[in-house]
Amino acid sequence: MPTADRETVTGLPPGIADAREELTPMLSQYADLCAAHEDALVLFQVGDFYEAFCEAAAAVARVCEVTLTERSDSTGDYPMAGIPIDNAAPYLESLLNAGYRVALGDQVEDAEQASGLVDRAVTEVITPGTVVEDELLEAGTTNYVAAVAGGGGEGTDGTAPAAVGLAAVDVSTGECLVTSGDRDAVAEELDRIAPAELIAEPDAPAFEPSDAERGWTTHAYDPGAFERQAAAERLEPYLPAPDRRFDGDAELRAAGAVLAYAEYTQGDDGPLSYVTRIRRYDPRDRLRLDAAAQRSLELFENRGLGASDTLFDALDETSCALGRRCLERWLRRPLVDADAIRSRHDAVGELADRTLVREALGDALSAAYDLERLVGRISRGRADARDLRSLHATLAVVPELKATLAGADGEDVDDGSADRPRTDHLRDLRDRLDELTAVRELIDDAIAANPPPEITEGGVIREGFDGDLDDLRATEREGREWVADLEASERERTGIDSLSVGHNQVHGYYIEVTDANLDRVPDDYRRRQTLKNSERYYTPELKEREEEIVGAAERADALEYELFVDVRERVASETERIQDLADAIAELDALRSLATVAVEGDYVRPEIADDPDAGVEIEGGRHPVVERAEESFVPNDADLPRGSIAVITGPNMSGKSTYMRSVALAVVLAQTGSFVPAQAASLPVFDRLFTRVGASDDIAGGQSTFMREMSELTEILHDAGTDSLVLLDEVGRGTATTDGRAIARAAAEFIHDELGATALFATHYHDLTDLAEERERAFNLHFTATREDGDVTFLHRVVPGASSSSYGVEVAELAGVPAPVVDRSRDLVAAETGDAAVSDAEGRDTETDGPDPAADGDQGDDADASLREFLAEGDEREEAESADASAATDSDPANDGDPQTDQPTSSATDLTAALRDLDLARMTPIEALNALHDLQSRVDDDR
Numbered sequence: 001m002p003t004a005d006r007e008t009v010t011g012l013p014p015g016i017a018d019a020r021e022e023l024t025p026m027l028s029q030y031a032d033l034c035a036a037h038e039d040a041l042v043l044f045q046v047g048d049f050y051e052a053f054c055e056a057a058a059a060v061a062r063v064c065e066v067t068l069t070e071r072s073d074s075t076g077d078y079p080m081a082g083i084p085i086d087n088a089a090p091y092l093e094s095l096l097n098a099g100y101r102v103a104l105g106d107q108v109e110d111a112e113q114a115s116g117l118v119d120r121a122v123t124e125v126i127t128p129g130t131v132v133e134d135e136l137l138e139a140g141t142t143n144y145v146a147a148v149a150g151g152g153g154e155g156t157d158g159t160a161p162a163a164v165g166l167a168a169v170d171v172s173t174g175e176c177l178v179t180s181g182d183r184d185a186v187a188e189e190l191d192r193i194a195p196a197e198l199i200a201e202p203d204a205p206a207f208e209p210s211d212a213e214r215g216w217t218t219h220a221y222d223p224g225a226f227e228r229q230a231a232a233e234r235l236e237p238y239l240p241a242p243d244r245r246f247d248g249d250a251e252l253r254a255a256g257a258v259l260a261y262a263e264y265t266q267g268d269d270g271p272l273s274y275v276t277r278i279r280r281y282d283p284r285d286r287l288r289l290d291a292a293a294q295r296s297l298e299l300f301e302n303r304g305l306g307a308s309d310t311l312f313d314a315l316d317e318t319s320c321a322l323g324r325r326c327l328e329r330w331l332r333r334p335l336v337d338a339d340a341i342r343s344r345h346d347a348v349g350e351l352a353d354r355t356l357v358r359e360a361l362g363d364a365l366s367a368a369y370d371l372e373r374l375v376g377r378i379s380r381g382r383a384d385a386r387d388l389r390s391l392h393a394t395l396a397v398v399p400e401l402k403a404t405l406a407g408a409d410g411e412d413v414d415d416g417s418a419d420r421p422r423t424d425h426l427r428d429l430r431d432r433l434d435e436l437t438a439v440r441e442l443i444d445d446a447i448a449a450n451p452p453p454e455i456t457e458g459g460v461i462r463e464g465f466d467g468d469l470d471d472l473r474a475t476e477r478e479g480r481e482w483v484a485d486l487e488a489s490e491r492e493r494t495g496i497d498s499l500s501v502g503h504n505q506v507h508g509y510y511i512e513v514t515d516a517n518l519d520r521v522p523d524d525y526r527r528r529q530t531l532k533n534s535e536r537y538y539t540p541e542l543k544e545r546e547e548e549i550v551g552a553a554e555r556a557d558a559l560e561y562e563l564f565v566d567v568r569e570r571v572a573s574e575t576e577r578i579q580d581l582a583d584a585i586a587e588l589d590a591l592r593s594l595a596t597v598a599v600e601g602d603y604v605r606p607e608i609a610d611d612p613d614a615g616v617e618i619e620g621g622r623h624p625v626v627e628r629a630e631e632s633f634v635p636n637d638a639d640l641p642r643g644s645i646a647v648i649t650g651p652n653m654s655g656k657s658t659y660m661r662s663v664a665l666a667v668v669l670a671q672t673g674s675f676v677p678a679q680a681a682s683l684p685v686f687d688r689l690f691t692r693v694g695a696s697d698d699i700a701g702g703q704s705t706f707m708r709e710m711s712e713l714t715e716i717l718h719d720a721g722t723d724s725l726v727l728l729d730e731v732g733r734g735t736a737t738t739d740g741r742a743i744a745r746a747a748a749e750f751i752h753d754e755l756g757a758t759a760l761f762a763t764h765y766h767d768l769t770d771l772a773e774e775r776e777r778a779f780n781l782h783f784t785a786t787r788e789d790g791d792v793t794f795l796h797r798v799v800p801g802a803s804s805s806s807y808g809v810e811v812a813e814l815a816g817v818p819a820p821v822v823d824r825s826r827d828l829v830a831a832e833t834g835d836a837a838v839s840d841a842e843g844r845d846t847e848t849d850g851p852d853p854a855a856d857g858d859q860g861d862d863a864d865a866s867l868r869e870f871l872a873e874g875d876e877r878e879e880a881e882s883a884d885a886s887a888a889t890d891s892d893p894a895n896d897g898d899p900q901t902d903q904p905t906s907s908a909t910d911l912t913a914a915l916r917d918l919d920l921a922r923m924t925p926i927e928a929l930n931a932l933h934d935l936q937s938r939v940d941d942d943r
């Protein structure tokens with residue numbers, strides 16, 4: 001929201017308002033523009049600078065770090081600060097970053113032609129969400145302004161709150177999205193769209209960015225634009241009968257308002273002709289990933305590692321900005337339609353197989369410019385000749401793309417089947433690659449190959465395009481040639497060897513003769529200028545030729561401009577076709593990128609299961625980002641029946657979070673259309689993915705971390721269902737152990753019993769592992785580590801069953817906690833372990849994978865308890881320890897007394913009972929081996 005400080009300098013600066021009656025005409029013009037743009041900072045063109053005055057000048061000077069000067073006229077002195085128009089971008093960026101909207105008050109009439117004061121008007125209001133200048137936009141990204149409308153009525157007389165409408169437009173490309181939902185769904189969509197700017201109806205619910213670092217600027221905007229009638233009228237030129245196109249009033253009002261705002265920022269010149277497709281969608285048509293999931297899965301941002309260590313980065317092998325933007329859109333909105341997912345997989349598979357095709361496409365695509373932004377500029381009438389050439393260069397790639405796709409019909413398929421049919425997906429894409437031959441030829445015929453950046457100074461139209469222009473240029477050229485020859489012919493005529501012919505802006509062409517030769521000057525020379533040692537002359541013929549040259553050049557420049565504008569408009573009339581082509585190129589590049597990653601990263605095509613009850617089955621799965629940093633990444637399997645909950649235990653740093661994320665990322669990747677980093681995978685289609693990552697893994701500032709953790713948990717418990725995948729990483733960690741453990745347990749039970757979601761739950765609360773015995777679809781997984789000579793080695797391998805050690809002190813040591821603290825921790829643990837031993841003597845079973853439920857509450861943290869057990873037993877391997885635990889506790893009825901006194905018996909019945917009671921499904925191989933050993937020794941003892 002604008003700060004109070006900013007509000008004082010938008011609109012009319014007080015210093016100007018106070019002097020309004022006596023201002024000069026120019027400052028009065030400035031005051032009018034300011035008054036008409038109350039919410040913007042007006043920059044006023046004066047020659048080559050944009051200036052601001054009084055308080056606005058002070059703000060510009062401060063934000064842009066430019067000098068505050070003063071303008072003095074007959075009416076007084078006014079502080080003034082200016083930025084150069086030629087290099088305005090970095091200053092504008094600073095103003096946008098400081099939260100301003102900037103109105104550009106440009107001179108709209110040629111200063112030389114103006115009689116009196118030059119006319120000025122606001123040609124553009126630059127705002128964070130509506131900038132179109134390439135210099136202010138990141139390449140290959142989207143930049144949306146969003147509007148929200150509706151959502152009133154919350155909580156009144158039990159009625160459900162009205163739906164909230166959300167519309168977003170990328171003014172640089174013309175993409176427009178509209179949707180609606182309840183407050184939470186819209187908040188989630190906003191996080192997904194991540195607009196740069198949000199405009200809201202005064203009584204719409206407040207939406208704050210959930211992540212301060214990538215938040216948007218919220219601006220107020222004319223409430224009238226949100227009214228139904230006004231919005232419907234605004235939408236009329238964009239799509240006929242808007243009333244019937246949207247789901248409810250809120251969508252229509254949001255769409256109308258966002259377009260009104262977009263038009264306002266583009267100089268209020270009427271509808272934006274390149275907004276040709278307003279796409280209404282239902283958030284339920286895509287895998288819903290809220291901001292927490294996007295953040296904790298590090299899809300687009302990574303706080304821990306380098307900023308580029310994100311899933312997007314791992315997938316981005318695109319060759320052009322169009323592809324990059326498309327890939328980002330896909331990843332923000334993975335699909336939920338199994339056929340659509342398979343269709344993308346088909347295309348990725350085909351491109352992965354056809355190496356030569358894939359590489360040739362990559363080469364060709366790297367010559368493609370950002371058509372979406374180009375067409376935006378062309379339609380807005382802002383494109384220069386270079387932009388048209390860029391469009392031409394991109395169109396020139398299209399026949400090559402088509403030929404590459406068409407020509408290599410299966411011939412380099414690795415499996416050797418030469419007649420392998422092309423996938424429908426790529427065939428459709430190829431058909432959508434519109435060559436736009438007429439547009440390409442028009443640009444090629446009309447626009448010079450290397451045009452200058454200015455479109456008013458000639459040189460942009462190619463010779464041969466227009467006869468009149470060629471005549472004018474010929475006249476100009478002949479005139480110049482005549483002048484070029486003049487020096488030689490006049491030297492010969494006059495015999496003055498030092499005579500020269502020159503040109504300057506003020507006097508035009510002249511013949512210069514030094515004072516020593518003045519006596520030889522012919523009679524037809526007319527004096528033009530006297531210099532220190534020479535005289536300058538012209539002749540009537542030279543003057544005539546000059547007028548001819550200048551006249552022809554001026555008319556040629558003007559004609560070129562007219563021709564250029566005409567060509568640009570003709571190209572603009574094909575906006576929709578160019579946008580369709582842009583979509584096809586973008587998709588092709590995104591698919592090619594996914595195929596490249598699949599091949600280079602050794603990904604596999606996931607099978608998308610049709611069975612509604614199918615679960616997740618991954619063989620040798622890897623984390624796509626972590627594996628890039630870890631030299632020896634350990635692949636792991638995942639077998640999660642639908643509706644099951646896997647409780648994952650194991651030491652700190654053993655790989656629990658990485659494992660859970662690998663599973664979730666495989667789902668995201670598969671539904672995006674990508675292959676997955678695994679040896680084999682079969683996945684269902686999920687419709688929502690929830691994550692709750694432990695408090696200190698995820699500190700975003702502001703809210704209390706525990707509060708944040710709990711509100712995310714609340715959302716999961718409210719909204720997750722049988723088609724959701726839920727990741728819970730150390731839920732409850734942010735509060736006292738007893739409370740945290742209780743919350744974790746209750747949440748896990750609820751997810752299993754009531755929601756039926758498929759869930760992965762990593763925890764250090766070992767009593768949660770009891771869930772596996774109490775609930776049908778719950779099971780335990782754990783990560784192992786070894787400890788030798790005091791060094792802990794993490795195996796990063798997931799195995800069935802529960803773990804009993806956390807290795808907290810070891811991890812602290814590894815992290816560099818000073819030795820005295822580590823030693824003291826060990827002492828404290830050892831002391832407590834002694835207590836635990838006393839408990840053992842009292843007959844409590846401390847060697848189970850989970851603690852005795854009866855001991856709950858008086859035992860403290862179970863994670864600590866298991867650590868104590870571990871340390872008390874010295875440097876034995878953890879597997880041995882847990883195998884002992886199983887052997888000692890495997891609910892053998894004969895075993896339920898004191899382990900010391902309860903010696904093995906040898907009777908065949910006892911041995912059979914002990915054998916039967918071994919829970920093989922939950923034992924690690926080493927546990928099983930140890931149990932076998934134990935049984936054997938009982939037989940031996942009996943001999």
Ligand SMILES: Nc1ncnc2c1ncn2[C@@H]1O[C@H](COP(=O)(O)OP(=O)(O)OP(=O)(O)O)[C@@H](O)[C@H]1O
Nearest residue numbers: 630632633634651652653654655656657658659796
């Ligand atoms: N499968 C794997 N192969 C190789 N290295 C791995 C693997 N999994 C994790 N790691 C490495 O171990 C580190 C710790 O992993 P992770 O954060 O998943 O552990 P954790 O068990 O969740 O720890 P904590 O309980 O402390 O949160 C990772 O940063 C990664 O470098």
